[in-house]
Amino acid sequence: MIPGPFTYHRPGSVADALKLLAELGDEARPLAGGHSLIPMMKLRLASPEHLIDLHGITALKGVVREGDRVVVRAMTTQHELLGSDVIASILPILKETSLLIADPQIRYCGTLGGNVANGDPGNDMPALMQLLNADFLIEGPDGQRTVAARDFYQGAYFTALEPGEILTAISIPGPASGHGYAYEKLKRKVGDYATAAAGVVMTMEGGIVTSCSIGLTNLADTPLWAQEAGEAVVGTSLDDAALKRAADAAIAIMSPAADGRGPVEYRKHVGGIMVQRALKRAAARAA
Amino acid sequence: MATQAKKTQVSMKVNGVEVEGLVEPRTLLVHFIRENLQLTGTHIGCETTHCGACTVDLDGRSVKSCTVFAVQADGSEIITIEGIANADGTLSALQEGFRMMHGLQCGFCTPGMITRAHRLLQENPNPSEEEIRFGIAGNLCRCTGYQNIVKAIQYAAAKINGTEYQEAAE
Amino acid sequence: MNDMTPTREQREARLEGMGCKRKRVEDVRFTQGKGQYVDDVKLPGMLHGDFVRSPHPHARIVSINTEKALQVPGVLAVLTAETLKTVNLAWMPTLAGDVQMVLADGKVLFQNQEVAFVVATDRYAADDGINAVEVEYEPLPALVDPFTSMNDDAPVLREDLAGKTEGAHGPRRHHNHIFEWTVGDRDLTDAAFRKADVTIKEMISYHRTHPSPLETCQCVCSFDKIRGELTIYGTFQAPHVIRTVVALIAKIPEHKIHVIAPDIGGGFGNKVGAYPGYICAAVASIVTGKPVKWVEDRIENLTATSFARDYHMTTEIAATNDGKVTGLRVHVLADHGAFDACADPSKWPAGFFNIVTGSYDFPVAHLSVDGVYTNKAPGGVAYRCSFRVTEAAYCIERGMDILAQKLGMDPAELRLKNFVKAEQFPYNSALGWEYDSGDYHTAMRQMMEKVDYAGLRREQAEKREAFKRGETREVMGIGISFFTEIVGAGPSKNCDILGIAMFDSCEIRLHPTGAGIARVGSKSQGQGHETTWAQIIATEIGIPSDDIMIEEGNTDTAPYGLGTYGSRSTPVAGAAIAMAARKIRAKAQMIAAYKLEVHEDDLEWDIDGFRVKGLPEKYLGMKDICWIAYNSPPPGMEPGLEAVSYYDPPNMTYPFGAYLCVMDIDVDTGVYKVKRFYALDDCGTRINPMIIDGQVHGGLTEAFAIAMGQEIHYDENGNVTTGSLMDFFMPTAVETPVWETDFTVTPSPHHPIGAKGVGESPNVGGVPAFSNAVNDAFSFLGTTHIQMPHDYWRNWKVAKELGVVG
The missing domain is CATH 3.30.43.10 (Uridine Diphospho-n-acetylenolpyruvylglucosamine Reductase, domain 2)
Structure with missing residues (x-):
């Protein structure tokens, strides 16, 4: 090797x-x-x-606030995300998710830019970026451009990144203060990719969901933004019926591969469970 | 068709000593450490970043040296298992803990495990059992079942903190 | 006595002998990165070898073109089967009486089979070389399912065996049949089944898995043309056997072969066999005149050098209505892969699987095993168990639970009812073994009391009701395993490897100042022999452990031994150590008698020396005796104080234990949580309780992994899908449960110190405990037997088929 x-x-x-x-x-x-x-x-x-x-480029390091947005430069590692006060206070879901990526040694090396640009459907951050509606800042021979995370992924290892371009930063709109969040990841062991994972960011008012965005990891050959699933719980008190509607809507867009993590049917089923669990945990956190 | 690329000079500080060497760009850090520097305490267990036997401390980060090129470590500061003992040559608290708590058997994962635990205790001097298990999850051990490794790290943490290690249960 | 005289307790403590939690000698170097493992060996001018491997599970080789590879900078040679034929080494004998291709000869029979061996100046150039070798294959249909191996239309795998109706273990019925092995009385067993009130029959599979120690298999071979000597550093659990095998197949005189097993990074059975890498490195060294290193990578390790298990056991038990077992009938279909390379004692094609009657008093039993070829990697090693003993323990422990369920009896109660009783030992089992000692009822009751077994069953009953009411989505399982092992191979009357009797050996040499060295035929791979062997000697001859150096693994210096596997070190080598020590003590007693001017019989042993009976002040310590032995021995006595013992054990030893696992399974995801695991082991006399606990922890962790997902899996086309440590389940500290250990002590009556061996008990006993817990969790919903491994998706599938998940 x-x-x-x-x-x-x-x-x-x-x-x-x-x-x-x-x-x-x-x-x-x-x-x-x-x-x-x-x-x-x-x-x-x-x-x-x-x-x-790209390690010699200091301009690709760091997490900064830009107005309502958080900009994470591409070469920021997962370990650095875990230590960032900005992330902890504005985007705690990134912290929760980072802890579920690979293992400590890999988190010292793995970068947010690499994780999102690589196009590996097993990576956790892409679904998060989609549910958060992040923008990817890309520089190339013809200058800068921005591609929404929701438009970036075309297939396994196929993305909107053109040859000759570098993804330099990720710009993430800060969710409303008091939002609830959760990332639920089922995996066989530390270091494995998700059998199924779901991320949720939501807001609630008086026990009723006022907004909700859901992302899914490793349940298709790209990350998935489960728009309908998120909408399915808005206006509800997250009763069982609403949870089920959201899970069903999410399952409807899943197309995982069968592998050692389980057959397609299982992965879709637990994908739905992850959605429901993430919704419940996010709701419990929403102010 | 493979052709050998030009070799490049790298230099780094390993266990406090400035070292240098001529390497191919594709030379993995673990091979540079083991073969060029002949520090064979760092082991190779899987070559795919799963087992952690090759863990070294690189600029204050625990990394798996099978998945870093030596050229990437140019100019860095590295600690390997050979640099863990106390300055006077006695076993460090971690090394002592592993021996006292029977935290090793075949010894193959031990250098990576201790090197990783070294960084863990730097970042979290008083970890809970759960934090230790989470913190060493990048290192596989086939012999011990981890239970005594957890105790070994708790022993070291207590010793470093100047408290007495109380073994929870026999 | 004055105040300075140490007390008896102080003298005992100073020895750090048997029973003491002595800290390990090895750890001083291992914790500092100063172990010396094979890959740390670097010889001047050393080359590296690496394999070209087959991407196909079954294919004809049309051509191998090495031209481009030989042009790669640094590549010096490429070996193929054609090269090896010139030295008659294209094939090699296996330990099981079959032959195996060293490099693919005409066809390949499993994915990742060795096809060519590239020799280069370093491992980078070797890797470049293997990528430049061009091999053209003509794919053939792959045979994956062992149940179809002997179908009429099954593809012919082993063309070299065409027309051979007789194998190493008797007649072959089919071109893919290897052997049939039968034990026991078929007629009496059939009769017991005809008369039985109750019978059960279940096909219980133990899936293919792999020992995968953290250090892979590797070697450095160095042939000295001038001297005609071959030196091999290798990851060998049995270095002397390797030396003899090399002498026999390479035709090099045995005294000119030096095999050195340095520190070994775990073995678990993986490092018993002889692999193509060793042969190729040796040939490459002979061809090039330079040392050649071969280090397999993890993918190669998981997919090519050996596997374990792959036993499919149709299990039938006959019993009375009140739960007394009356007969056992087992048929095993054994998938051996492409070559029969099982690492069993040669006369035992299915190892000691006939321990399958377990801890129970079966009046009659019958066993038959059919070995078959498939397009999978060869092997069949004893992954942390004595030969096929974990398969047997799993078979009977599942079988007993299935019977209990059918009878509506508690599985603990059923076991208590059928145990061999303490007064029945030595006990002759229906399948031919003489169990040396045991007290199963005491161990089982101690376990039940410690875990509050009745309380656990009550908790389970409540949880089941809650589940039925929809208040929880978790089901709770309690898995019991009460295993009896057979270890310590073995008596020469029934155990040999390629004709080499399975004795073991020790040579002790005490130096004049009262320190010494002991060399032993076993070979530690993490078991801590340097620590524990010295403890045996310390207790036997009163020299502190710290003053005894233990050396193993160098065939030039160590006495001939059969190595370490199958929990044989303590039963066989441990006995040799005690016997050698006793020879020394006998000579020391003669010296003491002379010096103290009494008859030998007037002396008594007292911790660390001899004392004249009735005259306690007349004492001579071993340290002084060492000096005297060299410098002023009694007239007529040879100077010196050393002894050698070769120990041929009179019987195997039979460790046993009672394990219990409590597990919750979330039916919606199949995710399990091990809530509690209790392990009581009885390994006879305990030499170092700290090390025993460590062995139990490690073995349980392996058992956990195996039962819950650790599998070598082939897809229907014969491709391995579990070639990395991501897909081959090797748990981290996060997944691994917490272990509770306990013990009883029933010494072996025939072993000099009463010890039985423990390293493998937890793997053998652990797997059924985990599997029984999963089965127990679901049984109230209507399952009878759920096959391993019990990974998340399979658990969910069970729940789904039971209709308890949507």
Whole structure:
């Protein structure tokens, strides 16, 4: 399990990184945390001739508030998200989810940018970004552009990111203060991808749901924003019937693969359970 | 068709000592540590980031050195199991804890486990059992069932904090 | 005596002998990263070898083109079956009497089978090389389901066996049949079933899994052409056996082969067998004249070097209406993969599976085992168990629960009713074993009392009612396992490996100053032999443990031994150690008698020396005796103080235990929680209770993993789907339950120190406890037997089929 040979580049700025990508073309891959790419390279399922390590670009680090939004720069690690006061206070669901990603060592390396840009349906952050309606800031040879997380994913490992582009930051609208949130992830063990996972952010007033957004992980070849499922509980007191409607609406859009985590039927079923549990836990947290 | 890429010079501080070496860019940090530096305490168990036997401390982070290139660690500061003992050569509180609590059997996961626990205690000097289990979940052990590893880390935490370790049950 | 004279307690404590929780000697180096494992061996000019492996489970090899690989910088050679044929090593004998391809010869028979061996200057170049070897395959239909192996239209897997109707263990009925093995009295057993009030019959499968120690299999082979000597550093649980096998197949004189097993990172049975990597590295070293290292990666380990279990056991029990068992009939379909490479004693094609009558007094029993070939990896190793004993324990412990359910009896009560009684030992089982000692009723009652068994059943009854009322979505299971193991292979009258009798050995050499070294034929892979062997010696001859160095694993220095697996170290090597120590003590007694000017018979042993009976002040300590032995021995006595013992055990040992698991299962997700796990072990005399507890913790963790999901799984096309530690369930500290341990002590009457061995009990006993808990959880809803592994989705599927989830 040894990667094929490559040339290593460590640009100091996004501009330099983009320049390298433009020059080196298809044979170059940007390297973020590396915990998806390097194992692929070791199995020689990926054999880039050039690796462009983004760790030297300080401008890609950090979490900042920009008005009502939180901007997480792409090379911010999950471990750094866990230590961020901004995340803890405005987007606690990111903290809850980060703790459920892989294991401590990998969280020190894995980045938010890598997690969302890679297009692996098993990654947890993409569904979160969809339910939060985040924007991905992308820089490329033709300048900057923004793609909504909800428009970014096209298939397993296929995204709106064009060759030569780098995802530089994620801009997340801060949910209303007092919102409830939960990320429910069923997995076989620490380090596994979700058998099924659901994230919920909601607001309530007087015991009635006033807004709700639901995201689903590893239940299709892309992350899923379960719009109808979220709408199904708005205006309800989250009674059993509403929970069931939401779960059914979510299940309707799931198309997981059968694998060692279980057959399709099971994964959809527990996907629905995760939705219901996340809704209940989020409601309990909503002010 | 594979061709060997140009080698590059890397330098880093490992266990307090400045080291350097000429490596291919694809050289994994674990191989640099084990083969170039001949620090063979860091082990290879799975090569796919699941087992944690190759865990080292890199700039204050526990990382699995099978999934980091040596070139990425250029200029960094690394602690391996060989750098864990006290300055006077005696066993550190963690090493002592592992021995006293029978926290190891074949010893293969132990360097990674201790190196990881070292960082865990730096970040959380007084962890609960649950926090320890969560904190070492990136390290697999096939021999001990973890129960005595948890005790070993509790023993070390108590010793570092200057309190007496009370074993909960025999 | 003055105040400075140590008390008896102080003298005992200073020895750190048997029964003491001595801290481990090994840990000083292991905690500092100073262990010396095989991959740490670096010899001058060392090359690296790596395998090209088959992506197909069954295919004909059309061609292998090594040209491009040989052009890769650093690649020096590529071995194929054709190369190996020139040294007559394209095939190798297996421990089970079959032959196995070292490199694919004409066809491949399982996915990831070794096809070519690339030798290069370093592991990076070797990896580049394997990616440049071009192999053309012509895929053939894969045989995956062992139940179809002997169908008329089943594909022929082993063309090399065409026309061979006789195998190593008797007649073969079909081209994919390996052997049939039968034990017991078929007629009497059939008669018992005809007369029975109640019978049960269930096909109980124990799925394919893998020992997967954290360190994979690896070796460094170095052939010295000038001296004609081969040195092998390897991850070997049985280094002497490897030396003899190499001598026999490579035709190198045995004294010119040096096998060194250094520190080993866990074995669990994985490191007993001989694998193609060892042969290829040795051949490559002979061909290139340089040392060659081979280190398998985790995927290779999980998919190519051995597997465990894969037994499909049709189990029938006959009983009376009041729950007395009257007969046992078991047929096993054993999936051995592409080659029969089981690591069993050679005369035992199904190991000691005939321990399947377990802890119960079956008057009659009959067992038959059919071994078959499939397109899967070869192996069949004893994953932390004596040979096929965990399969047997699982079979009978599930069977007893199924019977209890049919009779409407409590499973604990059924067991108590049928246990072999303490006064029946030594007990001759219906399938041919003589159990040495046991007190099952005491152990079972102690367990039931400690866990408040009656209280647990009440809690379960309440929970079941609550479940039926819809107040909870969890079902509660209580799993009991009462296992009897057979370990300590073994007596030469019935145990050998390729003709080598399964004795073990120890050589003790005491030095003049009262310290010494003991070399033993066993080989620790984490069991702590350097610590515990010294404790036996300390107690036997009164020299402190700290003054005894233990050495194992070097075939040039250690006496010939059969190694460590099947919980044989304490029963066999441990006995050899005690016997060698006793030889030393006997000589020491002669020396003491001479020096104290009394007859030997007038001396008594007193902790660390000899005392004249009735004259307590006349005492000579062992430390002084050591000096005298060398420098002023009695006239006519040879100087020196050393002894060797080769121990051929008169019988196996039979450890036993009572385990209980309490588990809740959420029917909506299938997610289980182990609420409690209690393990009582009786391994006879306890040498180091700390290490025993550690062994039990580790074995239970493996049992937990196996029962709850650890599986080597092949899809219907023969592709392995569990090749990484993400998909092959190896629990972390988060998933692993908390273990409660307990013990009783029933010494083995035939073992010099009464010890029985413990390393494997928790795996053997643990698996049925977990599985019985899952089965017990669902049984009130109408299930009889749920196959392992009990992972989340399968639990949910059970609930779904029972109609309790929407």
